[in-house]
Amino acid sequence: MVGAGHTPFGRGSSDAISLMIKASMAAIEGASLSPEQIDHCFYSNAFGFTENQIHAGPVINTAIGAADTPSVTIESACSSGSAALMEAYAHIASGLADVCLVCGGERLLHLKTPEATAYFAMGSDYAVEGTNGATFPGLYALMAQEHMRRYGTTSEMLASVAIKNHQNALNNELAHIRKSIGMSDYLESPYVAYPLRLYDCCPFSDGAAALVIAEERVARRLNSELVQLVSCARAGGPAALNQRDDLTSISSARVAARQAYSSAHVGPKDIDVAEVHDCFTIAEIIATEDTGLFPQGEGGRAAAEGLTSIGGKVAVNPSGGLKAKGHPVSATGIAQIYEIYRQLTASAGKRQVDGAEIGMAHNVGATGGSCTISILRRMR
């Protein structure tokens, strides 16, 4: 990785394409590149159809001065951003490209909540879940109920995830929600889908994030502050919850994590900082278990004991996570890598994890039909 860009998350003043152009230009400038040096562009904008624009690549490329550069749009629900990164990784590994731009962005706040919720439900197994009225808060609520029943996870443990991530976002000038919350705020917030309350749920956001990744020798010529994308692995899982053996774990995350650790020759104990897909607080708890940071059933207690805070055993979501930094769907997987890039280049300011050398990103599509795990390392 040789450059990264990130617009503020929150209510954007422009369409997704404009946000993506902004983030892309920032990443290209950060990489000290001219746009024509990019061999291939990978874009994600899963809900572009709500703005009447699919085939985003040629529009963005024309605007950034790379009209002839090939592009493609990658979609994998909420894991679209990291899926795009995976394609760039494959192109560089194959030798088809030396320099790739990866950018994800979304505008969502022009939609009313019921509309946005309906569009999001398209990412589930719609025939099985969507048509029966199941939306993501409801599906994750089922996962939370089973986690509580089986492992004794409590509302206070869920709350501790929300409180930590809101706290972390106070130090992230790009975050959507920069507001400290306490246990009483959490417990007084209304239920969205029992046992999940308002403060268990991430917001919809507008925003974009971008990365420039390059083949190693090219990268070393471009930039001295480098982060290596050591491994990037994806796996699938049954689309609908009723096809799962276990509601307290996401099998695609476990499979992808195993592959990513194996090809990076590291294990969970080596991770200094992790950005995980906390679309709901329960999702962060399950993520820290699926990626082996904590044993199954221990994720809630770990959060409550401060083990996932900055300065704890492993800093989880120092950016504020989806929960507080925000969730512009297709930007999310790329924004996670942006945060790891900042952490590993020691440029994360007040939320810096001291001495971070190895980072991990965990990006889930829907309730786990897809998952990408990426492992990154500071380069010397």
Next chain:
Amino acid sequence: MVGAGHTPFGRGSSDAISLMIKASMAAIEGASLSPEQIDHCFYSNAFGFTENQIHAGPVINTAIGAADTPSVTIESACSSGSAALMEAYAHIASGLADVCLVCGGERLLHLKTPEATAYFAMGSDYAVEGTNGATFPGLYALMAQEHMRRYGTTSEMLASVAIKNHQNALNNELAHIRKSIGMSDYLESPYVAYPLRLYDCCPFSDGAAALVIAEERVARRLNSELVQLVSCARAGGPAALNQRDDLTSISSARVAARQAYSSAHVGPKDIDVAEVHDCFTIAEIIATEDTGLFPQGEGGRAAAEGLTSIGGKVAVNPSGGLKAKGHPVSATGIAQIYEIYRQLTASAGKRQVDGAEIGMAHNVGATGGSCTISILRRMR
């Protein structure tokens, strides 16, 4: 390539996901594989949102018995299918995968024509073209007008493309429109956008097509009837027509063709059979020029003289093309490769091009914002 599947194109009796499952199963059976042997799946379904289903991969994979296999959805307007193929090609070239499934499908005939036209316009530069009422027939009509003005291309030349492709489709049992037309049918058909008449335009179709591609050693173990994907190249071009230097040529097609020929070590003269993106008759004429099959400005005359018919200098669109085989958007780029596969394995029945050894597919996104050129060769 070790297997291929193709549903009938036309009015489907089921949703896009079901069509894609059907085509995928046929490709997997053709490859004598079990679904778990697939390392990665690449799906295209650009208009899935009209059926409330994005994130198609986990749903299809669960149905075909490959729930844990990673998947991703690839979109590049009408070149989505070939863009998906390119990603599979990159994964195999990188060593990340040995066996990939590529499948594109679409359901469009549940939409009324004005609705479908509006959705298609999302593939153009919507802010510039769509908001000003420009739809694809209008944009390609501008290209046709300029081609006629500059090169003397005539309505009769456009007609000869339509007549040939309708004729070819008579011998394709999977084609949407199996109806012979003559010059008077063409000339009596109403204008859609001057100078394009009804018979210059391809239909919207429902349908799906799928391919299994594998690393060479693996492929040789699986199947003895093999076709090699020798090269696959993509390029971009300015999104909107008003940003182009030349309306009579598509720059992305020229750039991609040059790259594809160069890495395959062949030239236009070596091509025995080509499937090109004839969304409108003028598009086939421009395609045969951009890919070097005929000199610029000569494509219309070549068609009128029968040089692009089966048995002519180079058979163009023996399947019937988008024009008569049909155009289920995301299936198209894959269906082109399916036809080349049939031709190069000498299994195209009555539309067989005798002794076909080298084939080419040309798949355009929108008016040329993207283009993929693939070159295939019969393997011995």
